[in-house]
Amino acid sequence: MPWEEAGGGAVCQDRGVLWRLLLERLTWRRWAYLVMGGALLMPYWFLSWVVVAFLPVPADRPLRDVIALVLALALPAAGTFVTGLLPAVRVLEATAIGELVGGRLGERPVEPSPDWPTRLRTGCWFFLHTHVGVLVSALSLAVPPLALLLAAFPFIDQGDVLSSQGGYHDGLARALAPGAGLALTVALLGVIAATGLLAAGLAPAFLGPSPAERLAEAERRADRLAERNRLARELHDSVGHALSVVTLQAAAAGRVLERDPDFARRALSAIEESARSALADLDHVLGLLREEAHGRAPQATLADLDGLLDKTRLAGVRLDARVGGGLDRVPAVVSREAYRIVQEGLTNALRHAGRVPVRLRIEAGDDRLEVEMSNPLNDAAAGRPGRRTGGGRGLPGIRERVTVLRGRMRAGREGRTWRLYVSLPLRSGG
Template sequence: MIRGIRPLLRGSTYSGALFVYCGALLSMPLLPLAMLPALVRRSAPWGVQIGLTLLIWAALIAVVGLARTTRRVLISCARRLLKVPLPDPVPTRRPARAPGTGPAPAASASAAPSGADRWRTPLWLLLYVALGWTGGLGSAVLLGTGLALPGGWTGNDARVNLLGRSVRVTGASSWVLALVCLLLVPVVCAAVTSTLRWLAPRLLGPSSAERLALAAERELLLAERNRLAHELHDSIGHTLTAATIQAAVAGEVLAADPAAARAALRSIEESTRAALEDLDYVLGVLREEQAQAAPTRTLADLPELLDRLRHAGALVEPELSGELTQVQGTLSRAAYRILQEGLTNALRHGAGGPIEVRVAATPDGLELSVVNRTGPGAGTGPGSFPTSGHGLPGLAERVRLLHGELEAGPHGPRHWRLAVRLPVRLSA
């Protein structure tokens, strides 16, 4: 009982009813246009004229519902006045592919709305107008009857026309019937509001094509955020490792070799500034702000990366071959991050000694490898600290998206090797 009365006490019921009744008023400007054919053929029977007018009126309302602007306005009004959670309509064009995320997902293909989807909004608009007229006229009749039954509140007898028969209502019964009519007005408001709320998600909600576009958009968003997580892990992880080693070196040689200590501190400043640029970009994207141009680290920045490692006291032996300058775009950025992660792991978990870095560009592939010593003392240096363990899985995911191959494991006596091969197309 209480559950049935509760909708009558909500303000949203009456704001929704107001929205429904406005549908009847908004359809009025189309009525004169619908009456023109009936006015031309005045010789037709009244029933034919009325039926023709209603048919043309419904057709005009449906045509208005085909406009995309109409759909957006109806969705916005339904959210505000009916309190129905409806998403904004989304375009069904093919979304752009995030860089470095591989081919676009199958769900992102352009999905044109079907004929049934196109007519969902016109059908909703027709039902909306029909409910507006039905509910509005019903509420007006009930309200007028409730006010008129008691004889203008003077206590005089009243007559009510029921099923074609005039019934005389006298005395207290007129007041009871008037009260019933007045109480039925909010019931009608709740009924039309509930009906339109039930119809809104089914006819104004996402169509099949829009659901595909929403799924593709969510998939691309997750792929972009995963890519940003990999970028942030590689950049910040490497910077913290190198800065920890450089700070330890600076502390040891501060008194004996101030110049070396200053060089280590300058290297810390440069590496942390680069990491801050990456962090600012990632946070801007995550906050959905207008981010600046994304910081790009490519194979062209590899010498700077190796110099920072040397300032940290690491012995790096690079071997570069092929036309590395012709490796461009996503592949060059991915190669830089892969080498950065491999070198970071060598600093964290290596046992000292030289770190061998090999980069070879061939006509059909880009080969990357990082080899470092392992054994007693591995992972106990100044650059070692607990890690999340996401480095190699992140590398494997990055390589998989680029259709490459990855090998990581022991390599000969007391060595660890990270080897990656990526398919490449050299630019002309």
């Protein structure tokens, strides 16, 4: 509410905010956290007075009292700070904050202080927690009785000891005393709410992740993202290819079921095998997503290429494959990725061009493995209106595989032909 329109409305609004804060259980949980800090400071104070009692101090009474007071205040401050340097204190404080103050200090559970900058931050926080907590505790103990006394002051008999001291039986003092008690109560409640909010706001800066922990968490997120992308590629290449082949195989078997039952039986057998393989791949990926330790990754390589080509032919695709020798010498990681690249290339041809002739060439040289695939474009793929299915993830998936292996790739239209060319190094320095 604007000040110029409401006048005292801003004060009322502030009171409304304070009232809402006081009605929240979180505010009183934060108050309990601060009071707990005050309780933690008491042993340090008691120990400091014991230490001061045995220290040699000047005989002069005023100077001795001042030195004793300074030491009694400095020793607890130093003691709480040094205690906060212990690695485990960070975990204890973070647990208390999570339970009482609310909010998260990071994406992962807080660990013991890993380095000295983090320990120093924790030491400062433990110092603030205990010393601010003892102030809040003192106010919480002193203000309520004083406020009750001021509220009852007008009704105290003038002959009472309290009212007869210092002229407090004055009529103006009697009239103002209840208001002063109410103001003290409101001030105490405001201090409790404000310090709780301040503790919640400052805790992440003192107890939150360090730069090293943020970097480690970023690396963990990157690893998880890379693993999820790998699983997405595996699922897209294996299950997507299987479904594309099964769809065309089922259509081909249905067309020739009457006149060529042998071909239909082979197609149905291939459908069964493709579906079983896709189910195994899907089960593997789901197992990894559930973080099951017993899942094993599919390990199809170029040694399984013949089965892949046979299934593609049974789908009605005229496939002209020229496979060179020496594929058994291809490193396992390159062989696995090359198999997936061929699989995805055939899937793209089936999905976007249909049962068109496909030419495939695979040759393993001394230093590189070359994969080349081409097929004519149908009307839809050539740019005229027509059907198009799929999410467009095939080529990006191939490009990721080629990039990981530091290979080269070209893909695109050449007239009315789609051509894919991939060259993969067979050695790490290729």
